[in-house]
Amino acid sequence: TPNVEAKSAVIKLFEEKGLGTGTTNYKLRNCGVSRQRYWGAPIPFVHCDDCGLVPEKVENLPIALPEDVEITGEGNPLEKHPTWKHTTCPKCGKEATRETDTLDTFVQSSWYQFRYATDPKKWNEVGIDKEDVNYWLGVDQYIGGIEHAILHLLYARFFTKMLRDLGFIDALKEPFERLLTQGMVLKDGAKMSKSKGNTVDPDKLIEEYGADTARLFTLFAAPPQKELEWNDSAVEGAFRFLKKLYDRSSKVTQKSLPKIDQGSLSKEEKLARVKVYEALKKSTDVYESTFAYNTLIAACMEALNALDKQSNEQVWAEGMYILLHLLEPITPHICAELSEMLFDSANLKAKIDVLEEVFVQDTLTLAVAVNGKRRAEIEVDAGAAKEDIIAMAKEQVAKWLEDKNVVKEIVVPNKMVNLVVK
Ligand SMILES: [Zn+2]
Known part of the structure; x- marks a missing residue:
């Protein structure tokens, strides 16, 4: 990157002119252990x-x-x-x-991952097993509180480099690839804590609604990086969604993922598929990188609503096959049970591909503007010719064209038609 290149160029210039030399500064000071x-x-x-x-x-x-x-x-x-x-x-x-x-806790927390990665069977022989460490580490994703974000990571980097230099581990650049600091749970605006006595006992929630509802509610309330304001009434919403999901299992009449003829579907059936596959598309990103489970849950809720607006058995089977697959890590109990019942659990093991054909729209809605002012909307076939689109647009805005000359016709693909008149 340019700034790194610039640094060495500046050092080189200083050294050439005899003004100074490059050196490495270590900012970690000696500290008592x-x-x-x-x-x-x-x-x-x-x-x-x-x-x-x-x-x-x-x-x-x-x-x-x-x-x-x-x-x-x-x-x-x-x-x-x-x-x-x-x-x-x-x-x-x-x-x-x-x-x-005794040793301060940071001494152990700086290198525990190397010990954890070492097979316990070897614990009496070695502190750190290189082969195991090479296999398991570095840590792809570290999750912790913000209070550990600076000092702990600094110490852990130092220990990693020290253990590498001493030959206990092989070359490992960084101990942790990515860090997620989870947000705090708030209750009535205050940090939930035992000392404040404002904690909510999840056991009660689980007793009343089941573990799946408790999990869904917690993950739906906020992305994990953000603070979460505990809201008892949102529990009901999560519970209702799961009841609905369970109830809709009765719509499924076939045990495998159906092959659907997209061309034969109604508008509602197509929309349901779009919503289901939108959720599927989103899931990779959510599970592998953003952890914004709330957005995936919202997409699944939308998909179930869209499925409810149609009654095609194949679309229902496909929808439930995919939704249960997507929600299984979030609400494992209900998804495992329904998946076994409906699909012999095949959907949980399957790698389901996103079908791009589902997203191909056969009609488009275009805005029609006259002299830049939006006047109407037209619905056209996705492959419609430009002349046909303009003709249809003119028809829709005929009253604004009376006694005028159309001097320019602009079609912005997939978006709008603008007619310039004098
Ligand atoms: Zn002695």
Whole structure:
């Protein structure tokens, strides 16, 4: 990119003129990794009067925290524990004292993905298994709160590069490819939190409406990046949609995806297919990149409404086949049940192609303007000739053309006809 090229050009110029040289600035400063806290990984070092600071023997790792600890709110509980810190020196065997500081949580959160990617069967032999790490990482999509967006990612990058330089992992440029920071849940305008006591118990929602309604409602309320204002009445809407979806399963009379002759369909039937395939088209983007599940749910709701306005059995079968396929990750229980009942679950495993023919419109609505002012609309065949379109347009706006000369006829394809008169 130009700015990166410019940077090296500027450095080169400065070096040529003897004005300065290029250098790399590191903005991460030294930072303490230890804390005087119980809740952290113990630092596996022992203080010996004779040997000084001695690392614990590998076979004694990991050093576990004591469970009979007394949390008083004062001082370090590990320091005050009666026995935990007393041990022997790994080097000379004399009485010695454990390090009672623990590692701050950021130390572990900076590289846990490498450990998680390592097969647990290998955990006793290696900390990080290169082969497993190469297979699973980097992380394609990271999801977390905004409070972790800066420092945690900075530390994780540092650890990744450090572990790479030390040879524990192979070349991995960045630990995380993409980050999604989820929005907070608000109730009556305030952040929902246990300390404020304004939380909503999802168990009650699940008890009353079922898990699918709770899931649909939550995902429909807002895109995950945005704040979500909890609204009890919207739960009803989600519940009604699922009841309707369940009810419409009775419209399906065939077990597989039908081959539909688009030419034989009525306007309503065609529109229903357009809505169903619009939802299908949207789904790839939503599931793979934007996570705007609310827009996909809205598209599915529109599709079900459009299906309701026609009664073609094939269009219904196709519509339900696709809608259940699309909604399955969002409302898995109802979709699994209906899919099994209607299609032997074939629709859940299928890769369904978007049929572009569905979107080909056979008629178009064009605006007709006279001297730039919109006067009427005409509906024309998609393949209509320009002369026919103009003739039809003139007929529609005849009263504005009386006693005038048409000096210019402009057809903007698929949009409008403009007649300039004098
Ligand atoms: Zn010693």
